[in-house]
Amino acid sequence: MKLVAPAIVLAAMLGCSPEKSADHSEAEASRDHPGAVPRVIHLFDGASLNGWTRVGGGATYRVEDDCIVGEVGPGSNTFLRTNVEYADFDLTLEVRLDMPGNSGIQFRSHQKDGTGQVYGYQCEIDPSPRAWSGGLYDEGRRGWLVPLDRDEHAAARAAFRVHDWNTYRIRAVGPRIQTWVNGVPCVDVEDDADASGFIALQVHSGASGRIRWRNLVLTDLSETSGEQSP
Numbered sequence: 001m002k003l004v005a006p007a008i009v010l011a012a013m014l015g016c017s018p019e020k021s022a023d024h025s026e027a028e029a030s031r032d033h034p035g036a037v038p039r040v041i042h043l044f045d046g047a048s049l050n051g052w053t054r055v056g057g058g059a060t061y062r063v064e065d066d067c068i069v070g071e072v073g074p075g076s077n078t079f080l081r082t083n084v085e086y087a088d089f090d091l092t093l094e095v096r097l098d099m100p101g102n103s104g105i106q107f108r109s110h111q112k113d114g115t116g117q118v119y120g121y122q123c124e125i126d127p128s129p130r131a132w133s134g135g136l137y138d139e140g141r142r143g144w145l146v147p148l149d150r151d152e153h154a155a156a157r158a159a160f161r162v163h164d165w166n167t168y169r170i171r172a173v174g175p176r177i178q179t180w181v182n183g184v185p186c187v188d189v190e191d192d193a194d195a196s197g198f199i200a201l202q203v204h205s206g207a208s209g210r211i212r213w214r215n216l217v218l219t220d221l222s223e224t225s226g227e228q229s230p
Helices: 018-032 151-157
Strands: 039-042 052-056 060-064 067-071 078-086 089-099 103-111 118-125 136-139 143-146 166-173 176-181 184-190 197-203 210-220
Touching: 067 078, 067 197, 078 103, 089 103, 103 136, 103 166, 118 166, 118 197, 143 184, 151 184, 197 210
Parallel strands: none
Antiparallel strands: 039 210, 052 078, 060 067, 067 210, 078 197, 089 166, 089 210, 103 118, 103 197, 118 136, 136 143, 166 176, 176 184
């Protein structure tokens, strides 16, 4: 794993709305893949969970007020995963925690032997005083890759707004992985463990937790994305 130099200040000034992020993603796609026409995919239709599958523990997922709502249940960590895998992409979404709990956004992720056990990259959603939202975790495998525990991460730790909507952006192109929370750069790292996989919304096991997600917009930056996941 290789840490990349912190993003320049301009990156922190990028618009936080999914629409602005999608426009920016298309511009960067043209730069990274000359001649390619990026596909903009709305992963959630606002009305159903079509295209998604729940795996893992006993948490529940439902659609409410144009949002996906996940609520903690018995057993281990639970994931609502896409039925399609993606390789290079730029993903934006909004998330809010109604109740205390831990969550994360899986990407380039997989299931072990077809079971509910998920492993792969996770962009952290952490409303605790630790405030590592936007950090990079390797679920079910290596653990923390980029915890936001250094002085240079002070702005990133302050970016997440508890009890409010937060805009996440995750960009994965080749081995380079970048994350932002509310326009603030959090992670910029190179890691080649996984080149593709599904997207998933985690409800962490625990005593409480209710999470809302909305406006999940993925800009497909690779010709290999869009394969049906087993």
